[in-house]
Amino acid sequence: xxxxxxxxxxxxxxxxxxxxxxxxxxxxxxxxxxxxxxxxxxxxxxxxxxxxxxxxxxxxxxxxxxxxxxxxxxxxxxxxxxxxxxxxxxxxxxxxxxxxxxxxxxxxxxxxxxxxxxxxxxxxxxxxxxxxxxxxxxxxxxxxxxxxxxxxxxxxxxxxxxxxxxxxxxxxxxxxxxxxxxxxxxxxxxxxxxxxxxxxxxxxxxxxxxxxxxxxxxxxxxxxxxxxxxxxxxxxxxxxxxxxxxxxxxxxxxxxxxxxxxxxxxxxxxxxxxxxxxxxxxxxxxxxxxxxxxxxxxxxxxxxxxxxxxxxxxxx
Amino acid sequence: xxxxxxxxxxxxxxxxxxxxxxxxxxxxxxxxxxxxxxxxxxxxxxxxxxxxxxxxxxxxxxxxxxxxxxxxxxxxxxxxxxxxxxxxxxxxxxxxxxxxxxxxxxxxxxxxxxxxxxxxxxxxxxxxxxxxxxxxxxxxxxxxxxxxxxxxxxxxxxxxxxxxxxxxxxxxxxxxxxxxxxxxxxxxxxxxxxxxxxxxxxxxxxxxxxxxxxxxxxxxxxxxxxxxxxxxxxxxxxxxxxxxxxxxxxxxxxxxxxxxxxxxxxxxxxxxxxxxxxxxxxxxxxxxxxxxxxxxxxxxxxxxxxxxxxxxxxxxxxxxxxxxxxxxxxxxxxxxxxxxxxxxxxxxxxxxxxxxxxxxxx
Numbered sequence: 001x002x003x004x005x006x007x008x009x010x011x012x013x014x015x016x017x018x019x020x021x022x023x024x025x026x027x028x029x030x031x032x033x034x035x036x037x038x039x040x041x042x043x044x045x046x047x048x049x050x051x052x053x054x055x056x057x058x059x060x061x062x063x064x065x066x067x068x069x070x071x072x073x074x075x076x077x078x079x080x081x082x083x084x085x086x087x088x089x090x091x092x093x094x095x096x097x098x099x100x101x102x103x104x105x106x107x108x109x110x111x112x113x114x115x116x117x118x119x120x121x122x123x124x125x126x127x128x129x130x131x132x133x134x135x136x137x138x139x140x141x142x143x144x145x146x147x148x149x150x151x152x153x154x155x156x157x158x159x160x161x162x163x164x165x166x167x168x169x170x171x172x173x174x175x176x177x178x179x180x181x182x183x184x185x186x187x188x189x190x191x192x193x194x195x196x197x198x199x200x201x202x203x204x205x206x207x208x209x210x211x212x213x214x215x216x217x218x219x220x221x222x223x224x225x226x227x228x229x230x231x232x233x234x235x236x237x238x239x240x241x242x243x244x245x246x247x248x249x250x251x252x253x254x255x256x257x258x259x260x261x262x263x264x265x266x267x268x269x270x271x272x273x274x275x276x277x278x279x280x281x282x283x284x285x286x287x288x289x290x291x292x293x294x295x296x297x298x299x300x301x302x303x304x305x306x307x308x309x310x311x312x313x314x315x316x
Numbered sequence: 317x318x319x320x321x322x323x324x325x326x327x328x329x330x331x332x333x334x335x336x337x338x339x340x341x342x343x344x345x346x347x348x349x350x351x352x353x354x355x356x357x358x359x360x361x362x363x364x365x366x367x368x369x370x371x372x373x374x375x376x377x378x379x380x381x382x383x384x385x386x387x388x389x390x391x392x393x394x395x396x397x398x399x400x401x402x403x404x405x406x407x408x409x410x411x412x413x414x415x416x417x418x419x420x421x422x423x424x425x426x427x428x429x430x431x432x433x434x435x436x437x438x439x440x441x442x443x444x445x446x447x448x449x450x451x452x453x454x455x456x457x458x459x460x461x462x463x464x465x466x467x468x469x470x471x472x473x474x475x476x477x478x479x480x481x482x483x484x485x486x487x488x489x490x491x492x493x494x495x496x497x498x499x500x501x502x503x504x505x506x507x508x509x510x511x512x513x514x515x516x517x518x519x520x521x522x523x524x525x526x527x528x529x530x531x532x533x534x535x536x537x538x539x540x541x542x543x544x545x546x547x548x549x550x551x552x553x554x555x556x557x558x559x560x561x562x563x564x565x566x567x568x569x570x571x572x573x574x575x576x577x578x579x580x581x582x583x584x585x586x587x588x589x590x591x592x593x594x595x596x597x598x599x600x601x602x603x604x605x606x607x608x609x610x611x612x613x614x615x616x617x618x619x620x621x622x623x624x625x626x627x628x629x630x631x632x633x634x635x636x637x638x639x640x641x642x643x644x645x646x647x648x649x650x651x652x653x654x655x656x657x658x659x660x661x662x663x664x665x666x667x668x669x670x671x672x673x674x675x676x677x678x
Contacts, residue, residue: 087394
């Protein structure tokens with residue numbers, strides 16, 4: 001009988017789903033993906049999670065609640081670091097332990113330690129999986145195949161050259177934020193759909209090659225030790241310094257520890273280079289109408305800046 | 317070079333002694349107050365955690381007193397404390413303060429940087445001189461910690477709590493007038509003698525409560541609204557899970573293995589939290605179990621609003637509370653915390669534990 005493994009559609013799903021899917025399929029598991037975030041999932045998450053946590057963590061709890069009675073295993077990797085000498089957000093580090101304490105009646109949680117700070121990180125993770133899933137054969141090859149899937153996915157993301165993306169007539173807007181805020185349609189109230197109708201070229205942090213964002217994020221007196229932080233800082237600095245964008249929209253979850261620092265650093269650069277920036281804080285109380293009004297006002301302002309830049313009255 | 321540093325409980329006493337022995341001029345920031353926090357909140361990013369804001373307030377208050385060099389320890393993740401210097405340096409620059417920030421990072425961050433920083437501080441003294449000053453500083457940190465623990469113990473048993481207050485207030489006032497480590501050690505000794513003479517009621521069997529949570533809010537009395545004193549006045553014997561001594565023993569003196577005491581806490585926490593989550597999240601979980609095993613009546617977790625590692629710890633403490641049948645209360649502090657509500661929660665918690673104890677005995 002094939003066993004089912006549940007994967008919550010939240011947090012690192014947005015970055016690593018291809019590799020997870022390929023890997024578990026090759027192991028002969030059936031995969032159950034939780035549905036797109038909706039009101040019920042949010043409510044279940046808020047009930048289960050501690051009050052102080054940020055919205056994405058609460059939503060993650062909700063997805064696990066949805067999956068728990070439908071599957072044999074739930075996959076919640078402990079992603080400690082994705083790069084040498086770098087970490088993830090502390091809440092990611094303890095996510096599977098938070099889930100275990102907050103939700104009752106869970107199926108078996110598969111939580112291998114993925115620590116690429118370590119040279120043998122992948123090897124350890126694969127071994128961990130073998131123990132947790134009680135497999136009696138080596139799955140190194142399968143893992144390598146899965147990684148290839150991920151590389152393909154990454155390449156696809158980077159396929160379009162950003163200079164080609166630029167349409168002279170319309171403004172260029174960079175959408176910044178953690179992937180689980182930018183690509184979860186429920187958290188951000190489908191902001192990408194709203195922006196699609198506008199006359200805009202949208203840029204994302206994923207458009208910038210790793211080499212470039214790493215270079216641009218290493219100009220501080222201290223090394224930034226969050227992989228996600230380097231990506232957001234580096235990509236925005238790269239685009240601003242190369243004069244590729246006209247504005248930045250930062251989607252930040254209320255209570256996000258990383259964003260409390262990252263927003264400041266991006267804002268600093270924007271003030272220096274005179275680029276408009278808007279920070280949209282998302283939480284479970286955010287109302288859509290106010291959200292839309294703010295976006296409209298920001299876009300109007302960006303447009304007027306472009307149109308009327310040289311037509312300011314000298315009488316001020 | 318006039319050196320200053322942010323406040324962390326009583327560490328300023330040892331820090332002042334150490335730097336003065338090395339021949340530096342030291343500007344101690346004024347004791348943290350409402351004003352410090354107000355200055356800090358005004359210039360810091362809104363979503364930043366409270367220690368950051370108090371640090372900024374400390375810096376600005378000491379710069380106004382004449383300091384031109386700031387001394388802080390660094391860390392390299394994953395808690396945001398490690399990135400404080402980037403933003404703090406920028407905030408001070410924007411405000412027009414011309415100061416030098418010296419960050420002591422772990423050896424892993426580059427040995428050359430550490431060497432230059434250490435040399436700046438050591439002031440080209442002879443190795444003998446340095447050894448002597450470090451030894452003095454170390455004993456100062458230990459002695460100040462022991463003294464505050466002693467005051468906690470005496471307060472729980474004291475007939476008149478005001479006696480302890482008087483002695484301790486006097487002690488803090490006198491610190492400002494002393495110069496160098498020797499004088500400080502003498503002052504500490506005298507205070508200790510005074511404390512031992514406070515009349516106590518030996519028949520009291522006080523409740524024992526452990527304070528766990530984020531290191532800054534545990535150690536800095538302003539950040540936790542003097543929780544030790546408040547609990548002591550309610551006849552409670554308080555012990556803190558983290559003190560500067562414990563930190564120093566774990567991170568510096570037994571580098572890179574860590575002290576026995578803290579490693580034991582990691583082991584205790586293992587069944588709930590397998591890997592470190594930055595800050596002192598794992599130690600918080602371990603300490604709760606540790607205090608239960610030592611027969612304490614309860615623990616109180618304190619965290620600044622938005623503290624990432626402690627949020628993880630808090631959600632795990634729920635399970636610890638259930639599994640171990642052990643009362644745990646969480647207090648979140650920030651610049652909006654009101655003293656009255658805080659005291660009410662403490663009193664309610666103590667009442668509950670008192671009832672629990674009566675039930676167990678009766």
